[in-house]
Amino acid sequence: MIPNDLSSRISKWFDGSGPGADIVISSRVRLARNLAGFEFLPCLTKQRKTDVLEKLKDAILSLDIGEDVFFVNMADASSLEQDLLVERHLISRQHARGKGPRGVIIAPSESFTAMINEEDHLRIQVFQAGLQLKECWEKINRIDDMIEQKVQYAFSGEYGYLTACPTNLGTGIRVSVMLHLPALKMTGQIEKFFNAARDTNLAIRGLFGEGTDAVGDFFQLSNQITLGVSELDIVSEFSGSIVPRIVEYEKLARAELLTKQKNAVDDKIQRALGVLKNARLISSKEALFLLSQIRMGVNLGRVKNISITTINELFMLTQPAHLQLNKGRPLDPDSRDAVRAEIIRSKLCRN
Amino acid sequence: MQCQSCKQNTATIHLTEIHGGQRHEMHLCEACAHQQGLAVKNQIPLNELLSTLLAVQTQHYSGGGSDEMIVEDIECPHCGMTLKRFRKELLLGCPADYEVFDKALRPIIEKSQAQNTSHRGKVPSKVPDDTRQQIGLLGLRKKLDAAVKAEDYETAAKLRDEINRLQ
Ligand SMILES: [Zn+2]
Ligand SMILES: [Zn+2]
Numbered sequence A: 001m002i003p004n005d006l007s008s009r010i011s012k013w014f015d016g017s018g019p020g021a022d023i024v025i026s027s028r029v030r031l032a033r034n035l036a037g038f039e040f041l042p043c044l045t046k047q048r049k050t051d052v053l054e055k056l057k058d059a060i061l062s063l064d065i066g067e068d069v070f071f072v073n074m075a076d077a078s079s080l081e082q083d084l085l086v087e088r089h090l091i092s093r094q095h096a097r098g099k100g101p102r103g104v105i106i107a108p109s110e111s112f113t114a115m116i117n118e119e120d121h122l123r124i125q126v127f128q129a130g131l132q133l134k135e136c137w138e139k140i141n142r143i144d145d146m147i148e149q150k151v152q153y154a155f156s157g158e159y160g161y162l163t164a165c166p167t168n169l170g171t172g173i174r175v176s177v178m179l180h181l182p183a184l185k186m187t188g189q190i191e192k193f194f195n196a197a198r199d200t201n202l203a204i205r206g207l208f209g210e211g212t213d214a215v216g217d218f219f220q221l222s223n224q225i226t227l228g229v230s231e232l233d234i235v236s237e238f239s240g241s242i243v244p245r246i247v248e249y250e251k252l253a254r255a256e257l258l259t260k261q262k263n264a265v266d267d268k269i270q271r272a273l274g275v276l277k278n279a280r281l282i283s284s285k286e287a288l289f290l291l292s293q294i295r296m297g298v299n300l301g302r303v304k305n306i307s308i309t310t311i312n313e314l315f316m317l318t319q320p321a322h323l324q325l326n327k328g329r330p331l332d333p334d335s336r337d338a339v340r341a342e343i344i345r346s347k348l349c350r351n
Numbered sequence B: 001m002q003c004q005s006c007k008q009n010t011a012t013i014h015l016t017e018i019h020g021g022q023r024h025e026m027h028l029c030e031a032c033a034h035q036q037g038l039a040v041k042n043q044i045p046l047n048e049l050l051s052t053l054l055a056v057q058t059q060h061y062s063g064g065g066s067d068e069m070i071v072e073d074i075e076c077p078h079c080g081m082t083l084k085r086f087r088k089e090l091l092l093g094c095p096a097d098y099e100v101f102d103k104a105l106r107p108i109i110e111k112s113q114a115q116n117t118s119h120r121g122k123v124p125s126k127v128p129d130d131t132r133q134q135i136g137l138l139g140l141r142k143k144l145d146a147a148v149k150a151e152d153y154e155t156a157a158k159l160r161d162e163i164n165r166l167q
Helices: A046-061 A079-087 A133-148 A182-186 A190-199 A231-260 A262-278 A284-299 A308-317 A320-327 A333-350 B030-035 B046-062 B066-073 B083-089 B102-112 B131-149 B153-166
Strands: A024-033 A070-073 A103-106 A112-116 A122-129 A173-180 A202-206 A218-223 B013-019 B022-028
Touching: A024 A133, A024 A231, A046 A103, A046 A112, A046 A133, A079 A320, A112 A133, A122 A133, A133 A173, A133 A231, A173 A231, A173 A284, A182 A190, A182 A231, A182 A284, A190 A202, A218 A231, A231 A262, A262 A284, A262 A333, A284 A308, A284 A333, A308 A320, A308 A333, A320 A333, B022 B030, B131 B153
Parallel strands: none
Antiparallel strands: A024 A122, A024 A173, A070 A103, A103 A112, A112 A122, A173 A218, A202 A218, B013 B022
8 A cells, every 4th residue: 555545535533423523523642652772863873763663664564453554664755645644644744854764654544653763763643533532542552562562662660651852751642632613713712712721731733724823723632741640541531521621612602603693604604615616716725714614514504415524525635735646746836726626616516 | 910902801811922032921811812813823832832941941050150061061971962952952862861961851841741750651561670771772782883883793793682682
């Protein structure tokens, strides 16, 4: 299997299935690990980076995780292939554009990836649709156990798993959920949510778009504290208390919008549909913005005949690298906007 | 706390920004934050938080003069990482750095980890005796590299056996 094979389909964990997926699109758990007896990446020579890469690659490719995983050598991948993996959230932008010997192992279902030589020697991730953090943790814990049978991790009794950056120290765990919160945004309550997150040591960022500029009401919420709290406690707090509370607020905001501003909401949704069904040129930013409104419309029962899966698919397939790989050639931004508009029209008007 | 902009409402949005190593704090009410287009500004990214902590720490040391010299001069004998470089890149060079830079790192770890200082949670089934063994491995590998370079294959073979036994 090669990365291109992924480009025409939607990731399983992004297809709108899974518990609570109208608001919690997906769950992810990541573990950061380093090999004992090797320097961390900033001080690792090229030769030893290759040693780490080969060692971890051999170890992970030999595991039985229930499907045939494949390896992508990042140094050999084209920039479109690299971008494809970033757009699918399988690797970080930093890993795609990094330097030196590095790679990623991917399960074809995209429920598991292992980045080798990113910021740490190894970063493994498990994804699931909807709110399924416990399931993610159980799976990644099992895979971590299996890897540990083959290699020795850098670990100290006091600080736990040793990581290149002290902010990942201890468990090395990063638990995150991808949230769609259009009603909180529309009703001006999203700032409260940001502040509450900050007060409780959680990190929040926009999921699409660059830097702090969040486009399309999608947010990623993750833990910041990795030391002194067990993995299971972090996971339980997220899935048992933090996320359900946010879901409840979003639901309240949605209900309030429907009772107090039904016409305004319908107007927004129908205008979005009108543009998407007719536009001949559309930027990825505008597409994200409008698709987000339609997604809410579907979830509120204000739009019939369009499935959440279709909307999620459009989010994924209209990203720049996806467009180009599916067209089979590089496209300049103007042609991309035309192709994007064409794909959206064909999917939405078919319904 | 009062909103800095309208000086009427209660400030509910607290922003910290770092420009050129300077820390700026802003306290605004929701309306003013919204007006200034700051309302949906994201939380400070972790690395900025860390560089703020480091900047504050350096300020502490610069008061003492000689203290600063001592702090800046530390270099890890195993990987060559210096405290100065860590302050810039925010990444450590090897597992031993947690011991080598202990004094400087401890307050940073405490602050970025909500005052926690010791690990709770998963422990690998093959726990190394302690980090000393890992440091030992690093030294052996360095010797191995040197032996290979010097084409001293007998020593290299011995070192390889030693490394395989330890890991
Ligand atoms: Zn104000
Ligand atoms: Zn070191």
